Amino acid sequence: MPKTIQTTIQCVQCRQPIRATIQSVIDPAENPQAKIALLGGNINMVQCPNCGAPNTVLAPILYHDASKELLLSYVPMELGLPKDAQEKAIGELMRDVTSSLPQGGFKAYLLQPRQALTMQGLIEQVLQADGVTPEMMKDQRDRVKLVETFMQSPPDLLPQLVQQHDAKIDAQFIQTMTLVIQQLLGEGREQVAEQVAYIQNQIVELSTFGKQLMEQSQAQEAVIAEVADAVNALGQGANRADFLQLAISYNGDEQRLQALVGLIRPVFDYTFFEEMTAYIGQAPADDRADLEKLRDALAQLTAMIDQQAQAALQEAVGLLRVIVASPNPDEVIQANLPMIDNTFLQVLSANIQEVTRRGDINASAKLKDVYNRIVAALQASMPPELQFINQLLNAPNEDEVRSLISQHASEFGASLLGAIDAVEQQIAGQGDPAVMQRFDFVRREATQALA
Numbered sequence: 001m002p003k004t005i006q007t008t009i010q011c012v013q014c015r016q017p018i019r020a021t022i023q024s025v026i027d028p029a030e031n032p033q034a035k036i037a038l039l040g041g042n043i044n045m046v047q048c049p050n051c052g053a054p055n056t057v058l059a060p061i062l063y064h065d066a067s068k069e070l071l072l073s074y075v076p077m078e079l080g081l082p083k084d085a086q087e088k089a090i091g092e093l094m095r096d097v098t099s100s101l102p103q104g105g106f107k108a109y110l111l112q113p114r115q116a117l118t119m120q121g122l123i124e125q126v127l128q129a130d131g132v133t134p135e136m137m138k139d140q141r142d143r144v145k146l147v148e149t150f151m152q153s154p155p156d157l158l159p160q161l162v163q164q165h166d167a168k169i170d171a172q173f174i175q176t177m178t179l180v181i182q183q184l185l186g187e188g189r190e191q192v193a194e195q196v197a198y199i200q201n202q203i204v205e206l207s208t209f210g211k212q213l214m215e216q217s218q219a220q221e222a223v224i225a226e227v228a229d230a231v232n233a234l235g236q237g238a239n240r241a242d243f244l245q246l247a248i249s250y251n252g253d254e255q256r257l258q259a260l261v262g263l264i265r266p267v268f269d270y271t272f273f274e275e276m277t278a279y280i281g282q283a284p285a286d287d288r289a290d291l292e293k294l295r296d297a298l299a300q301l302t303a304m305i306d307q308q309a310q311a312a313l314q315e316a317v318g319l320l321r322v323i324v325a326s327p328n329p330d331e332v333i334q335a336n337l338p339m340i341d342n343t344f345l346q347v348l349s350a351n352i353q354e355v356t357r358r359g360d361i362n363a364s365a366k367l368k369d370v371y372n373r374i375v376a377a378l379q380a381s382m383p384p385e386l387q388f389i390n391q392l393l394n395a396p397n398e399d400e401v402r403s404l405i406s407q408h409a410s411e412f413g414a415s416l417l418g419a420i421d422a423v424e425q426q427i428a429g430q431g432d433p434a435v436m437q438r439f440d441f442v443r444r445e446a447t448q449a450l451a
């Protein structure tokens, strides 16, 4: 069992006592999260529930990974323990490790742990055992340094700096920036995180790599739009055979096939593949090999899309947990607004339904509170015109709509009508007659008021 110790420390910032759980034996086979925290430099870090400040608890650590025959010990120098006390502390942790070994599990490497003198040294030895070479670590350190250079640069020199380091800006560099942002958020430094996110956006816009990335994603969007048109052209009554013909027309075109499966994943179910197999059986012999290739490609793409959906789902579940556990949910919501998408909202409402079904009133109230905060944050992040239209659509009656428009329409001017057009395009397909009726009324009144 991974050994944890409960202790009480004093918050470095507000001086209140905090309960803390210390991981003293880290075994990635039993607690992969602890390894991730260790590599992220967050091991034995607790956030103060009173003031939110991060507190690092200094404690001896024994790292054990039996699959790699790796046993590392680390005693923080800051503890100022004399040598025999260090050995005693590690010896106790060693007993926990050896006593929980399976029978016959004792091997020579367990006799003497390798000592790491610093936390950085411990992290590097764990990474090396994972096949991360010293060169790779150096490259990564260089990337982090470059991120720091960007962070310290005055904003007006940013374009020049990007040009200077253009060759070093690649996917790994952008990813490193994202890691830095996550780390800052984890430390409760939202404002700095926001600044780095802004710089990252600028770098993507200005660098050669970023421009290529944008072109690729634009090309991808164009393909998706084209495939979406083709799907829509099949009409409401389209069946599996129609979709099969469409897929056949894209055979060999990886991008279009991927767009097709992404757009209408539910079509590619078990029955579809059964029907496709029957179709291949009746096809001219010369066509069969190509069709079989297409079937394999479609099966692979469906599996890939399902995996992505699963990953997005897990990310959403993780974010929801962080928001619920945070002493300051609004800040977490603000910092993660781009992640709050349809998937996230689906996860949230599924959770609300589940706790309500179970009759857990506390959890249900907590989640509904989170829901209200998110709706408020999403509305606040909308352009003012959209907020106003939202208000009009939710007004209790038409008199109220008329009075709101006569009071506020002139503040927006013609841009209000543009926003009304944009919203209409979005909701036109949903076909709720009451909403559409209200919408027509809003448009008439706004046009009149602004004429």
Ligand SMILES: [Zn+2]
Binding pocket: 011, 012, 013, 014, 015, 016, 048, 049, 050, 051, 052, 053
């Ligand atoms: Zn505190």
